[in-house]
Amino acid sequence: MSHAPRPERDHLILAVSYWPTGATNSGWRSRSSYTGGIFDPGLLAETARLAERGVFDYFFWGNTEDSSNANPGGVVRNAFQLNGFTAAAHLAGLTSRIGLVASVNTTYSDPYLTAQLASNVDHLSRGRFGVNFVAGAPGGAAHRNFGHAERPDHADAYTRANEYLEVFTRLQDSWSDDWFVGDKERGRLFAPEAAEPIDFVGEHFRVAGPLNAPRSPQGRVPILHAGTSQESFELGARYADVRFSPYASVEWNRRYAQDQRELAVRQGRSPEDYAFVVGANIYVAETRARARELFEEVQAGLVERFSPALVARHLGIEADRVRAQSRVAAALDIDELPAGGTARALLDDFARITGDYDFTFDDLFRFAANKKNFPVVVGDPGDVADWIEEGYVSGAFDGVKVFPPFMRSAFGDFVDFVVPELQRRGIARSSYTSDTLRGHLGLPRPAVLRRRAEADGSASGVAATGGAKAGATTGGSSAEAGAPAPPAPAPELQGVNA
Template identity: 80%
Template structure:
């Protein structure tokens, strides 16, 4: 188990989730959105520089391997998303301090190539690269794009993911830090003993190693992970430096972080080495009325057709052939829904935004289609800062990943209005005081972990453990 010694994390982690058309399905139709150059380098560079001006810790690319058209709004967002490795390599040359994080699906990629790319981009960015590992979302048709006859089941996907991350970690440590010699007269460019094979043998992979790239500036690039299953919690406890977590309430999120930190301790790590970042769809205006106008416009412009099945799934109810124009309050008694369930929380959240419970099923459908799995925060700069500060100082989360509903102004307004308010309160830092992404997270550079001699031919620990769990 890799150890991640902690230095100090004394500020709110700020991150941007970059989607050229916005993080909502319909934000691109807003009058304030810009569609110029949505798949061109200019918008990418401009947005990254804006994030750096706001002293953001990292710039994040989500991804999907599913190119089916089952969700029209999702197709719009995903079709114009850059590959994270390509985009990070480009931004490494036009930014200087912000971290750059790509997403990798362990079901549809190779650990050796991923380790090689990660090392390369970390060198190009001078230690600002990280990876968000996902094991494959349920549903979807990504398997059809990679020659897979059928979608891997959940348990198998996580057995593969554990092997993948073990290989990835060991490959990063397959070179010593003192590898370079540069002795022209003696004819020694590097020390041969500095590179060591990993000889990994598992259920899904056999990888000899070592990596054909020297150890990265950070030693190991930071790892992010998200998921809701027990297998995901175990994977994150072993390997993740940052967990992208859902948000329900301050109390719920404190308990969530505590439980996952306990799992990390059980895996041999320090609880302080595990940070928790929540995502939020943020609509900010100079006034509350302006923010509400932006929110309402995005909801009106949804391209998907109403589906009672989708709304019912969110509420945990069978709505049958409910008409979109019917008021929710006339059909659903929110007090009868479980107090700790997602259905009541959804209704309360939406009512809090629009001001009352006088909304239709169509209104609720539009809200759920655009919000994804993240809380929606609508308000003026002080109200948005209040929400962020309350969660941060209470220990509900260590950071916030901003999901702008559209580009460009929805994000620049956050940087221009909300960030100064957070800085004034001492929550966000006013300048960069660290160089690498690990340092942004308050993590020290780890030493090299060498494998034990007897590990060369035995199955991986992760595989053996999960086979026992899933037997």
């Protein structure tokens, strides 16, 4: 099989995930944290402008519809969140260049309303909006907030997600770009023929269209997606412009991105139009010693009680083998764990920070509870820049989404210390060279889908991504696709759009 090439990009994609209490369970207890900004519009604007000063490509809001506290940090992670669409609309007039990305769950929302909101915010921001789509919520309790007796079946959730994104993209193309006339003398404000119904009929949705908002400045807003199943891989290959990826190692991630791009090529897409961004929980300071102090303070501040069951699930062992003060290395043979697997990746990540594997199960619990699904990087500006440069230059990822462990200084230190170093190395941009989120991501503005198909004389239409036939599927099983199995989501993070 020929391999899809890694596209050449002119800069590292930089993003930040906004969590008012920080992207850890206990970061809010740090002496350096600011805890008064949970719903503070001032902190929101300050953080977005800080990201814009750092020439970040987009500002991201995760979301979850689960309001329970069944897992460690549930209240912090689930309750204290701003809705991304609301926050993006607020920031549209307070920022000028940075992209704004909101998350939506296709199981618990409606594609017409999402398309309407996306179009509105894209107009208000002059082309800087994007949407992150997540399907379902495995292991969560969100279904109880939407009148469902039980969690949605995984396969059914992705059937719905595929229909959802088909409707979403068609609605964005239900108006042509030349819709506005503005002829006062003839009384013609817009061209009625510029709007076309979509007449979509599926298993989950029946949508007539057209959208009651004209085509947005970007044509179609960029689509982001995350997930760990084959169904997610196929959904992303067909629709996503950016995939939020797990991280295991440089080599594993190179192979992961290559295999995902091959799935996109099977859909008739160009591999250059599919970017891969990894998350990272970053503790940076002017010295390594100070960065380590910040990290250890956050770990020590965890409120939740030690959970043998949670640690056991992470490591794939029986809970009765887990004792809080027992040494992990004495309880299991670390060398026997498969390289790149979830358990080994967790242990290696922690050992890279501590310097060895001589830590207790309680230490590991605190680390895992705060780490979520992202690698933790602790060090001075050069250390952090080294980690990012290695992954970017080697093709392991196209960008990094920063998850500040607490607000507000942790992100400020990244912008002040790490970004200049990345710019000095020629990896990150020193100034904006584009005005839209599509431009930041190196994506062309797509032509109207249906009209392009008619112009080409195609009877079958063109898929939403702009290349594959509308009825195409990826084909083949997971093994045939060759995609490496990603590290499993942390049990307490399943269903959270990070």
